[in-house]
Amino acid sequence: MKQSITLGRVTKFMGLGIFSTIKDLFTGKLEKEDFKNFLRKTIVPLASILLFIGLWHMGAKALYNKEADFKIEKALNDQGQEAADAMKVCIASGDVSCKPNTLPSPAQVWDSYKSLLRDHNIIAADKAAFKDKTAALNEKRVAEGLDAITYTGRPSFVDQIFRSLKTVFAGFLLALLIAVPLGIFIGLSPTLKSSFNWFIQIFKPVSPVVWYLLVFMIVKTLLIGSNEDSSFTISFISVGLCSMWATLVNTAMGVSSVDKDYINVAKVLKLGPFQKIFKVVLPSSLPLIFTGLKITLSVAWMVLIAIELLAQSPGLGLFVWEEFQNGANDSNAKIIVAMFVIGVIGFLLDRIMLTIQNWVSFDKTDAI
């Protein structure tokens, strides 16, 4: 019997059970005995979020007061009572010139989030207008065999997010293409395993920064003389090399630890080497390979920020760094917005991988 796909099943499948509970609350499906469950699954997480925001608010306020007090006292010691009074007034008015520059409060972060969105809408409108304006000209240029004119304005925050996602997926794909086949070979042959072991053990703990430098040295020489912007190439290769180790180790382990019963079946049926790998070894090690890929994706997203920052490749990492250097009124708040966006996207990527994993792999506990 084919089971229908409902919202509840999908959210549960993705490990987002909390949403279906909230839905039940509004549709009145919640039974009395479910109340305890509802309390634990919905109210408690919501309360913890509120508590977190409250603590953050108070902490930010304390830090703000500390810096304001210090500024006033400094003015008093350096320039006397008059300057101190002026400073007090200035701080109270919220003027940029004397505003304490510290951890922003939740409200400030929310404002910055909205201003970043507004900024994105303005840039998007600008882009659309540019496209309309140059459409006719570009057509003509393409017909003449010239490159079309592209928009070269400042990227918005949302553009940066997509740039970062692009880098991470390119890096992840590279890691997958290197680590899965290599892991299969290593897992199948004990000779290869012992010859690669030192290599894996030494390179696995190397820091993303060092990988970046290594890739930089090589790619810079390879692309010598070309005008191409190599920052994207360098950053995605570095991300891939940093993050592929989990997949490599997990694939090798999965392939080398296939249940002996399945290997016996393959022998008794006299499967050829290819059949054996694709019909028996790979499906049976798929759960472990996916565990590796899940770790790889989260590591890739984590190191991406540092690598973008170093490579000056546009994206969230560069955004954070530029805001920090910028030191504008709302820079700190924008950094916190970026932090949350990075966290939420990381969480979503993890869930997507989990969903794919549940989809493709058989349940190990029910096996045989």
Next chain:
Amino acid sequence: MAYLELNNIYKTYGQGDNETEILSNINLSIEEGEFVAIVGFTGSGKTTLVNLINGLLEPTKGEVLFKGEPVIGTSHERGVIFQNYSLLPWLTVGQNVFMAVKEAFPKKSKKELHEIVADYVEMVSLTPAINKRPKELSGGMRQRVAVARALAMKPEMIIMDEPLGALDALTRGNLQDEILNIWGKDKRTALLITNDVDEGIYMADRIIPLRPGPNATLGPEFKIDIDRPRDKTELNDNDNFKKTRNAIIEYLMDIGEERKSEANEEIILPDLSPKDFVNQFKYKIL
């Protein structure tokens, strides 16, 4: 010359000081079309013996001859039904059988192969479950899939390693009949490894006990002179059946006793006595 011959087989595991001899001096010959059962205690080396015959293991000493040729590696001529079903959990019933059939008959077209799969799945009456995965099936159904998979390759000899060991008595009885039916249809050679003497007598022409390992070796054979088809309920009143059954069980018990006296271990029981619940209860009422 016998169809399958085992000559002076020795099998050891481990090396040096850790070397243990599992099987020693095994001699066995099976004629074509015969149904032979080997009965033994758990841990006596039955699975090792099976793997030597189907080619998954090589003997340390001695030779296994199949139709006069030494056995090197596995072959489609010898179908195996494993103790723990060994179905691939990511494939459906049909796909599990199809994989075997495709390897056994590489020249046949896809349509013919699918017909063979359908026939054999029908034979073990699992057609309604052909698109299900092993985890959705009961133990008995899984073992029937394993039977279908082994037989669909049309092997000349069927080797069964405690195929029904993990099943309940009712399913066991049904599957015994199914296997006998299939065996009777085109009289293939069959070797059954089991720990159930009754099962052996019901199904086989000959029963050979395997003395417990290490150093397991085959005991004297017992011929079963009961006409086929055999009836389970009538079997219990059959004098021949009773006699053979008693003889085999006596033999196995004797080996057990022998083994115990060899071990000569005295088990010291802890000094415990059961709690007196009755008196306690009385006391409370009063």
